[in-house]
Amino acid sequence: MAKNVLICDDAAFMRMMIKDILSKNGYNIVGEAENGAKAVEKFEETKPDLVLMDITMPEMDGIQALKKIRETHPEACIIMCSAMGQQAMVIEAIQSGAKDFIVKPFQPERVLEAVKKVIG
Numbered sequence: 001m002a003k004n005v006l007i008c009d010d011a012a013f014m015r016m017m018i019k020d021i022l023s024k025n026g027y028n029i030v031g032e033a034e035n036g037a038k039a040v041e042k043f044e045e046t047k048p049d050l051v052l053m054d055i056t057m058p059e060m061d062g063i064q065a066l067k068k069i070r071e072t073h074p075e076a077c078i079i080m081c082s083a084m085g086q087q088a089m090v091i092e093a094i095q096s097g098a099k100d101f102i103v104k105p106f107q108p109e110r111v112l113e114a115v116k117k118v119i120g
């Protein structure tokens with residue numbers, strides 16, 4: 001069965017790009033969120049196998065959303081999407097339970113590699 005993925009990024013073109021890479025490779029996109037608060041909401045709604053979570057987002061950033069989701073769902077699989085120069089936040093995310101991280105600009109192979117490693 002196709003694995004369900006939730007995509008969280010405030011940039012619509014980023015969500016589109018990730019969606020394109022993953023759906024072409026057999027993953028099912030169950031939802032999209034443009035900020036951290038929506039990400040938490042959509043997670044509860046869709047209970048995805050994996051979340052791709054941008055770090056810098058309005059309202060609630062990706063780190064806060066990650067922490068919030070893992071508070072109630074410690075088994076949640078979340079991969080962080082960071083920009084260059086966000087090492088400190090990436091480390092905080094990994095310490096808070098993120099499974100991996102990918103750095104923008106994305107190479108499709110790197111996105112797939114991370115996703116496969118985490119959910120197969």
Ligand SMILES: [Mg+2]
Nearest residue numbers: 010054056057
């Ligand atoms: Mg962003």
